[in-house]
Amino acid sequence: MTELETVDSWKSHGGTQGVYRHASRETGTDMLFSVFVPDHEPGTTLPVLWYLSGLTCTHANVTEKGEFRAACAERGIIFVAPDTSPRGEGVPDDSAGEWDFGLGAGFYVDASERPFSDHYRMASYVADELPELVSEHFPVDPERQSICGHSMGGHGALVMGLRHPGRYRSVSAFAPIVNPSQVPWGKKAFALYLGPDKSVWRKHDAVALIEDGARLDELLVDIGTDDPFLEEQLTPGRLEQACREKDISLRLRRQQGYDHSYYFISTFMADHVHWHADRLVK
Amino acid sequence: MTELETVDSWKSHGGTQGVYRHASRETGTDMLFSVFVPDHEPGTTLPVLWYLSGLTCTHANVTEKGEFRAACAERGIIFVAPDTSPRGEGVPDDSAGEWDFGLGAGFYVDASERPFSDHYRMASYVADELPELVSEHFPVDPERQSICGHSMGGHGALVMGLRHPGRYRSVSAFAPIVNPSQVPWGKKAFALYLGPDKSVWRKHDAVALIEDGARLDELLVDIGTDDPFLEEQLTPGRLEQACREKDISLRLRRQQGYDHSYYFISTFMADHVHWHADRLVK
Structure with a gap:
């Protein structure tokens, strides 16, 4: 069994919220x-909802503020x-030390370019x-997985779903970057992680993947109308257009007055959990 | 109108979560x-629930992690x-720089002792x-207030309720210090803030106040059985005994496996809000 260190563990909402450390072969x-593992009958397995976080975040932001x-706990879903x-030492960061690239900003790609290709294999x-590690150590039913994420992690969730057909029962996002190869955050990250070939970029871009034929049955996306990144980085209209053209059922909710923060995410988190649960729990 | 600066403001759960700064005459x-002000009809006023935080905390801990x-939002309650x-500069701290006294540890008393008496007037x-300031700036119904708190703030909530009969419709606490004049945290703080006269200490000690005749109709207290401070600092049995002797209805719930953290508090927060709401909202 792969080794796993329990860094912290708390009882919460009837289950166990833990933080774990392991030596990653990929990174x-x-x-x-x-x-988070809800209270459950010993010996049973539970569906799992993956949550990919946004720029500058660690596991801790959603763990503390995600609600x-x-x-x-109510629906019996493991949340990772x-x-x-x-x-860590030896992991190259953006030389300019900017927050939208490098540490806290892996963009859920496997970097092909030096000096990032050794470690940036998100x-x-x-x-x-x-998923392999989590299945070894937690009571997960690997046949019942769903994925969601926020901002850069919304991009990650959409791309994971589109690149791995059938793996996730459902995909949702909060304020996702939907077309990274066309917006400043994504262009910077993709150029440095993936190099200059734009045909490679398209394989890590939700809108481009949909345009090129990748499919999801349906999508749930919440986005705040007061999100400061709405027009320049998130461009939800491009996802709407791509889904319309490819007949993908997108439920895009423009939430009046909400911004990009966890005050927005936590407001709609229970909605997303229940939406996934309806597709994960029979 | 007293001046109030809006430091931050977010839409959340349909209402507005704000952080505010003002120049305090007391401190x-x-x-x-x-x-937090829930969505409400313009022109109406709402009941308010006060939350007093524990050692080392600021307003931010419960605001971010309290759930x-x-x-x-569901019950229409303002949460402060x-x-x-x-x-700030000029505020004396414990010379030893310890976390259980001074900054982040005002114990909700008005200090009589130098050098703390100038600023420590919590x-x-x-x-x-x-309350005056909040009533000026927010749509609060001052006739409908309740109070709760955690640890040192649970002590604060109990003592506020006992010292101001009729002011709060209901009082509850998470893992409160119930008998500060008899436990290490409280003895240290009371000696430095209030001086050596133990008869003064009794006026800021929930168990002593109850023994000396102060009353509350009822109390809701949650406490984790795995709270590391349970026996030495929190001593819930003393509150049980005092309430029993004085015929105060105490609902003390020993929550199996929970500790002292916000993972515990957030688990039972909704319960407390609804319990207060039943007494605040007609």
């Missing part, structure tokens, strides 16, 4: 993540929150390594 | 506090979280100054 670093536990990048980490 | 410092907004001490601040 070549120690990685932290959090897991997901009550709904997950990975980190957003490798961290696509394989989130899609393969961490 | 002689700038003070921060947070207020109170969904229930407050003050800071736990004066802060009893008058929470009981008088802040």
Whole structure:
């Protein structure tokens, strides 16, 4: 069994909220993540909802501020929150030290470009390594997984769903970056992680993947009308257009007056958990 | 109108979560506090629930981690979280720099002893100054107030309720210090803030106040069985005994496996909000 260190553990909402550390083969670093396991009958397995966080975040932001536990406890869903990048000595960061690239900003891709390609392997980490580890150590039913995320993590959730057909029962997002290859955050990250070839970028871009034929049956997306990143970085209209053209059922809710913060996310988190639960729990 | 600066404001759970700063006449410092105002009909006033935080906390801990907004939005209750001490230049702290006294540890008393008496006036601040300010700036019905708190703030809530009969419709606490004059945290704080006269201490000690005849109709208290401070600092059995002797209806729930953290508080927060709401909202 792969080794897993329990960093912290608390009883909460009848279940166990834990923070764990392991040596990742993909990133070549120690990685932290959090897991909430609701109270359940011993010997049973539960569906799992993955949550991918946004720029600058670690597992801790959603774990502390996400308000997901009550709904997950009610519906019997395990909630897993990975980190957003490798961290630690030897992990290269953006030389300018900016917050939208490097540490806290792995963009859920496997970097092909030096010096990032050694450690920045968040696509394989989130899609393969961490699910295997979580299935070993927690009572997860691997046949019942769903995924959601926020901002950069919304991009991650959409792309994971589109790139791995059938793996996730449902996909949702809060204020996702839907078309990273066309917006400043994504262009900067993709150029440095993936190099100049734009045909590679399209494989990590939700709108481009949909345009190129990838499918999801349905999508739930919440986005605040007062989100400061709405027009420049998030561009929800492009997802709407791509879904319309490819006949993908998108429920895009423009939430009046909400911004990009966890005060927005936590407001609609229970909705998302219940929406996923309706698709995960029979 | 007393001046109030809006430091931050977010839409959340249909209402407005704000953080505010004002120059306090009681503490002689700038003070921060947070207020959640649910969506409501313009022109109407709402009941208010005060939340007093524990050692080391500011307004921010419960504001970010307390999971109170969904229930407050549902029941139409304003939620106010003050800071736990004066802060800033010129405010004396414990010379040893310990976390259980001084900054973040005002114990909701008006200090009589130098050098603390100038600024450490958290009893008058929470009981008088802040309610006046909040009533000026927010749609509060001052006839419908309740109070709760955690740990040192549970002590604060109990003592506020016992010292101001009729002011609060209901009083509850998470893991409160119930008998501060008999436990290490309280003995240290009371000696430095209030001086050596133990008869003064009794006026700021829930169990002593009840023994000396102060009354509340009923009390709701949750406490975790795995709280590391249970036996040495919190001593819930003493509150049970005092309430039994004075025929006060105490609902003390020993919550199996929970500790002292916000993972515990947030689990039972909605319960407390609804319990208060049943007494505040007709």
